[in-house]
Amino acid sequence: MKYLQIKRVNSLNGQIKISGAKNASLPLIAMTILAKNSVSIKNLPHVADINTLLKLLSNLGASFDRDSNPDITTVDTTTLHDTKANYEIVKTMRASILVLGPILARFGHCEVSLPGGCAIGQRPVDLHLKALEQMGAHIDIKAGYIEATAPNGLKGCEIIFDKITVTGTANIVMAAALADGITTITNAAREPEVVQLCEILNASGVNIDGIGTAILTIHGTSGKLINIDEFSVIPDRIEAGTYLCAGAISRSEVTLTDVEPKHLGAVISKLEEMGSSFTMTEDTITIHPSETINAVKIVTQEYPAFPTDMQAQFMAVATQANGTSIIEEKLFENRFMHVSELQRMGADISLNGHTATITGGTKLSGTDVMATDLRASSALVLAGLIADGVTDVHRIYHLDRGYDALEVKLQNVGADIVRLSE
Ligand code: UD1
Numbered sequence: 001m002k003y004l005q006i007k008r009v010n011s012l013n014g015q016i017k018i019s020g021a022k023n024a025s026l027p028l029i030a031m032t033i034l035a036k037n038s039v040s041i042k043n044l045p046h047v048a049d050i051n052t053l054l055k056l057l058s059n060l061g062a063s064f065d066r067d068s069n070p071d072i073t074t075v076d077t078t079t080l081h082d083t084k085a086n087y088e089i090v091k092t093m094r095a096s097i098l099v100l101g102p103i104l105a106r107f108g109h110c111e112v113s114l115p116g117g118c119a120i121g122q123r124p125v126d127l128h129l130k131a132l133e134q135m136g137a138h139i140d141i142k143a144g145y146i147e148a149t150a151p152n153g154l155k156g157c158e159i160i161f162d163k164i165t166v167t168g169t170a171n172i173v174m175a176a177a178l179a180d181g182i183t184t185i186t187n188a189a190r191e192p193e194v195v196q197l198c199e200i201l202n203a204s205g206v207n208i209d210g211i212g213t214a215i216l217t218i219h220g221t222s223g224k225l226i227n228i229d230e231f232s233v234i235p236d237r238i239e240a241g242t243y244l245c246a247g248a249i250s251r252s253e254v255t256l257t258d259v260e261p262k263h264l265g266a267v268i269s270k271l272e273e274m275g276s277s278f279t280m281t282e283d284t285i286t287i288h289p290s291e292t293i294n295a296v297k298i299v300t301q302e303y304p305a306f307p308t309d310m311q312a313q314f315m316a317v318a319t320q321a322n323g324t325s326i327i328e329e330k331l332f333e334n335r336f337m338h339v340s341e342l343q344r345m346g347a348d349i350s351l352n353g354h355t356a357t358i359t360g361g362t363k364l365s366g367t368d369v370m371a372t373d374l375r376a377s378s379a380l381v382l383a384g385l386i387a388d389g390v391t392d393v394h395r396i397y398h399l400d401r402g403y404d405a406l407e408v409k410l411q412n413v414g415a416d417i418v419r420l421s422e
Pocket of ligand 1: 023026095123124125126127128129163164165166167168193308309331332333
């Protein structure tokens with residue numbers, strides 16, 4: 001197994017190019033199931049989750065090409081014929097559930113293994129299923145599989161999500177795209193990744209009103225497949241936020257390129273509260289860190305508020321703050337697995353339910369630590385940048401699910417980080 005070895009750096013300096021967003025790419029790849037053409041996608045990140053979804057689609061009969069042109073991936077689902085997403089794939093990536101809506105809408109049936117729990121919480125998919133039932137699908141859970149059928153097609157209807165769900169919104173938008181009639185989703189997710197999905201569908205002939213708001217109105221095509229033109233995936237705001245935290249924690253000036261500053265409002269404003277300042281252009285952000293890091297209070301919430309996917313990285317930065325920071329996790333019940341690993345490095349953190357209290361100013365020491373989920377992994381890397389001695393981050397397959405060439409990007413700005421084999 002591979003692990004990352006990180007040694008303390010004095011400071012980082014230089015530019016980091018941000019990759020395409022993993023969480024935008026996943027629904028966009030699933031969206032190709034609705035297409036009658038082979039779809040060209042630019043700026044897909046090279047991360048394991050993308051390979052997993054492409055493999056899932058090719059197991060079902062689709063084909064893809066990532067090699068002919070390094071900048072463009074083509075996905076051709078016109079030959080897709082199998083409609084069962086097996087446990088073997090779904091267990092490695094929960095977002096596989098994203099094929100349910102589009103496959104059901106196109107074929108009238110679909111089976112997807114139930115994703116099950118994961119390290120950060122239960123993460124049920126009940127809201128996806130309830131909405132599909134409202135659209136006329138019949139859903140059975142049999143032997144660990146969701147079996148969905150809609151022999152007469154899906155019908156547009158009014159859906160009110162009890163909770164805001166990102167992949168749930170994406171799934172139902174895709175199902176509604178081919179449904180008969182108009183679907184309204186109230187309490188829809190407003191994440192930029194959902195916005196891009198809606199914008200591309202809208203440009204492909206599926207009329208969607210309310211894009212970027214909590215109420216989406218989708219005019220279905222009554223089963224007609226759509227033509228999707230080439231598009232480019234938006235920059236990864238979580239990857240960008242992670243490298244801004246690398247600048248903040250190591251008190252280094254780092255410039256991100258190919259980034260979308262508009263998507264990072266909550267992250268930038270928290271880093272400003274912590275003392276950093278920024279210069280920005282349309283697609284670059286430079287962090288000017290402060291020597292003293294201020295303590296903060298963070299509550300994770302849906303976009304445009306502070307993202308849960310940045311919580312672990314900010315906790316790493318907060319260990320170096322002057323004073324006591326409070327982080328409240330509102331979205332996932334168990335997203336504090338990184339706490340015990342940071343404590344092993346010397347961080348002073350106490351947990352009370354969904355709230356972590358971080359007493360800043362502790363000296364961190366390098367040691368062996370274990371990645372427990374995707375974003376927890378990057379928090380440990382950030383801590384490793386400033387910990388005394390050597391930090392070995394194990395189980396980095398979590399990190400590889402969502403960070404494109406993390407160690408290469410950090411090496412390019414002067415970090416002492418290498419990928420080694422156990
Ligand atoms: C997506 C992101 C993930 C991010 C999360 C929250 C992708 C591939 N993943 O995950 O990185 O951390 O949004 O921003 O885009 N819920 C239910 N029932 C459902 C669906 C969700 O109770 O049917 C709950 C979840 O358990 C959670 C909350 O709703 O507590 C939000 O989850 P959701 O937005 O669905 O997260 P994901 O889409 O899985």
